[in-house]
Amino acid sequence: MRNGGRIAAAIDVLSDVLTRHQPVKSAARDWGKRARYAGAKDRAWVSGLVLDALRKRNSIAHAMGDDSPRGLILGALAHAWGWNIREIDAAMDEEHAPSKLTLQERERLVMAPDPTAPPHVQGDYPEWLAPHLARVFGEEAAVEAQAMAVRADVDLRVNTLKVDAEKAAAPLKSAKAEPSKLLHNAYHIPARDPSQREASLESIPAYSKGWVEVQDAGSQIAAAAANAQPGEQVLDYCAGGGGKTLALAAQMQGKGQIFAYDIDGRRLSALIPRLKRSGAHNVQLVHPSEPTQLEDLTGQMDLVFVDAPCTGTGTWRRRPDAKWRLKPGQLAKRQQEQTDILAMASTFVKPGGRLVYATCSFLMEEDEDRVSEFLAAHPEFTEEDAAEAAIASGLLTDDGAAMVRNYRGPSGSVRLTPRRAETDGFFFAVLRKA
Numbered sequence: 001m002r003n004g005g006r007i008a009a010a011i012d013v014l015s016d017v018l019t020r021h022q023p024v025k026s027a028a029r030d031w032g033k034r035a036r037y038a039g040a041k042d043r044a045w046v047s048g049l050v051l052d053a054l055r056k057r058n059s060i061a062h063a064m065g066d067d068s069p070r071g072l073i074l075g076a077l078a079h080a081w082g083w084n085i086r087e088i089d090a091a092m093d094e095e096h097a098p099s100k101l102t103l104q105e106r107e108r109l110v111m112a113p114d115p116t117a118p119p120h121v122q123g124d125y126p127e128w129l130a131p132h133l134a135r136v137f138g139e140e141a142a143v144e145a146q147a148m149a150v151r152a153d154v155d156l157r158v159n160t161l162k163v164d165a166e167k168a169a170a171p172l173k174s175a176k177a178e179p180s181k182l183l184h185n186a187y188h189i190p191a192r193d194p195s196q197r198e199a200s201l202e203s204i205p206a207y208s209k210g211w212v213e214v215q216d217a218g219s220q221i222a223a224a225a226a227n228a229q230p231g232e233q234v235l236d237y238c239a240g241g242g243g244k245t246l247a248l249a250a251q252m253q254g255k256g257q258i259f260a261y262d263i264d265g266r267r268l269s270a271l272i273p274r275l276k277r278s279g280a281h282n283v284q285l286v287h288p289s290e291p292t293q294l295e296d297l298t299g300q301m302d303l304v305f306v307d308a309p310c311t312g313t314g315t316w317r318r319r320p321d322a323k324w325r326l327k328p329g330q331l332a333k334r335q336q337e338q339t340d341i342l343a344m345a346s347t348f349v350k351p352g353g354r355l356v357y358a359t360c361s362f363l364m365e366e367d368e369d370r371v372s373e374f375l376a377a378h379p380e381f382t383e384e385d386a387a388e389a390a391i392a393s394g395l396l397t398d399d400g401a402a403m404v405r406n407y408r409g410p411s412g413s414v415r416l417t418p419r420r421a422e423t424d425g426f427f428f429a430v431l432r433k434a
């Protein structure tokens, strides 16, 4: 396909996303089915442009004076992809392109960003969240959010159950992976350019051999704060697809026992092939249909990890459509779930054991507020220094250690963000039972 046709397709896909409230993935898949002539490279190009338009939706709409799918896609070419007006003009002259640029579009496409626009416009987030971002980031709300309005890098965790970081290095060269600045056993791959379709990471042999897992560095650092020891009894209470379970298993070097529970049995099933690939033999799945299996663990665990369901605001770089779908009611619902889950999960901690609470949200309502509410209702728990706990795992580099200390809050919890750490937004707190 020529670029003109791809731009027209991106406008169609974005219309579906905005009017039918579809995720980009399914809107792009539907378009791909209609457009049999489109190849894999075209699909990557079109989805990539739609995602970038959504990442910067408010600032592009403000610059273009137009928040229609056409305005957003044209604006994304200029303001996200850096195309100049001649390149856009040339594409719009091609066959199957949308109608030519209007005079107003031409003027708007070359305008510089407006430094007087309000923070939710400069930072590209929904206006109703403005007080929430101001609460957590103060005057830095717009710059913090701008770092969430770009494409995300990819991190790999080296599975030390199978290989060490040095041995993993050579096969990762083809994926352009560099050693992580923050973690010893991790590699970092800069965000990919959607106009250059590259092989998926899952297709590299190091992945199928179980040498590496795709896991954001923020998620790896949150798991490090658990500092799980060989021989411990551990419950991963919201195990889902098992990202944290596998990281904990590696920390424990195959010794001790991990119980992986999730209220959603289907999500747990996704963990089975991952466990096989990873070579972790000490993980037992606790299915929600067998509640007595879970009850037996009451008061027995050295460590309970709660990777709580949340609004996912920390992952806006990867899922920019979710940023605009989020509504106040969902935030309230997640807070209630977090309260209930913390109370329930804490019953499995043995005296002297620890409870780690993590979210991939930067909202204090899902983070510090939930922890302090829990502590007020459970005086047998006290909060410890989560930065020092992560450092004690031995998994962080000197830069990683300095970074978690720098972003440790007054009560000991840590909040990482794309701007601070080039990770997803992550929050983690460590609570110890007397």
Ligand SMILES: C[S@@+](CC[C@H](N)C(=O)[O-])C[C@H]1O[C@@H](n2cnc3c(N)ncnc32)[C@H](O)[C@@H]1O
Residues within 6 Å of the ligand: 237, 238, 239, 240, 241, 242, 243, 244, 245, 261, 262, 263, 264, 267, 307, 308, 309, 310, 337, 341
């Ligand atoms: C953030 S995700 C977990 C991601 C996972 N730990 C990982 O690292 O890949 C949150 C999980 O909590 C689960 N969940 C939601 N409510 C729950 C509850 N009441 N009890 C246990 N798990 C719950 C969801 O099904 C979801 O899989």
